[in-house]
Amino acid sequence: MSVFMPSFGFGLISAAVLAIAAVGFTMQFAVTNVLNLAYGSIMINSAFVTYWVNRTGVSVWLALFVGVACGAVVSWCLNRFIYTPFQRRNPAAITVVIVSLGVDLIGTFGLQAIISGSDVSYIMSQGRELHILGMDLSVVELIIFAICAVVLVSVRLLLKFSRLGKAMRATAANRSLARNSGVKTDLIVSLTWLISGALCGLAGTVFAIDAGTFGATSAELYVVLILAAVFLGGPGEPYGAMLGALTIGLATEISAAYLTSDYKEVVAFLVLLGMLAFRPFGLFGSEKTS
């Protein structure tokens, strides 16, 4: 009991961070049809952009917007100048997956070379510690929750009620039919890279805030947790990704409290495999969306 509630608190925060990342990832994957394994390296690079702005004396909560913009622009460029040309030469989905893996390594270790390997922290106050139901949560952690809530509600409103969001879902469901209906799917896909890239940049900065100290390789295996959350919920399902993130966040942090944190990714995949045995298309997924 004494370890359980605090680790439950950690789990909720991890889940909030993971939910932001996973919702962006699942949206990107569903609409653009690219399984972008470089997502984690764009996250950490965006976190460092926030860091560099923060170093100049700007509050991390404002610098964060520069990190978000970085994620959006980098993701868009990545698609425009790397993925799309490769896709044009070889349309097999696996090609882009391999290319994205290469981009991930270049992004991570390129950054490592630039910052010469040292870990850093944002200049910020953690705020008061609060004790809620046996969990120790700082003000900063509550802000992370709030950001997560705002993101999830906004994504829901976008996808459910806006013309752009409906066009994104139509493009994800049946790109050819969307075009027959007059949807300029190339434009929709470009906008999706910007939006999901912005979420990636946001997730990176929030991840770094939550981590406290971070380095170029801190998010190296994070994409594994994202994939587990996304496929747990059913790929292309934002609510599924959210629920997947909650499950994975809690499972990894609580197991870390009882075992060791070295097994996080293993635990995430055990949860995923266990669930996929019962629901092959994820919690929310159906045959059609996968």
Add this chain to the structure above:
Amino acid sequence: MSVELSRPGVVLNASGLSAGYEGRAIVSDITIEAQPGHVVSVVGPNGSGKSTLLKSLVGVVRVLEGHVTVDGKEITNQTPEHVATLGVGYVPQIDDVFPPLSVKENLEIGGYLLKRGDVASRVEAVLAFFPKLSAMLARRAGKLSGGERKMLAMGRVLMLSPSVLILDEPTANLAPLVATQLLEEYVRGFADAGATVLIVEQRAKAALRISDWTYVLGGGRVVLSGPPKELEQNPVFVDSFLGGGTRR
């Protein structure tokens, strides 16, 4: 029953058309025409290139040779999203709805090119035409029955009040009664309201009954064409498509 048309009286025309995948022609030297108020049907065995022909008309499959015109305007190899703006509605043979989207959202995407304020009233108009859909607006399209799904697929293209309707085997997998109703009531109805209808249909007899003109495709070419009355007299056609039983 009425379908409002954006521009009545539009002729669809293809001449000397060759089209296919990866530069390899599946259909060759096709010349067809469809007039306003007419149902023009395309029949032929499986794999003869009927779907490929329709896809090449609407920009889904690349045209290698020849021309496609709508209302005299060249649309050869235009993007599908551009063809949609010209009042040409296309219902594919498979993957004809957005399964995860609700019925209402499917119709809204059909009206994507409309002015924002016009979408809701147009949805109402299409629902008046397919009243069965009104009761299932919130249902995911993937959960509809075959007949409901086809109605939704046609409702989606009707959202833009097309003057040309291109339908690829709309009755496939439908129960015979539903199929007959769809063809005789709706498809014939579109043409009677002034639309130009081009339809691919497996059920040759049913197709002839509603058609003004029929093209027979074989091995990617038009092997026979004419008004249904004439084809019904043609022994080759009767033997291969009408099961030989209806001669004389």
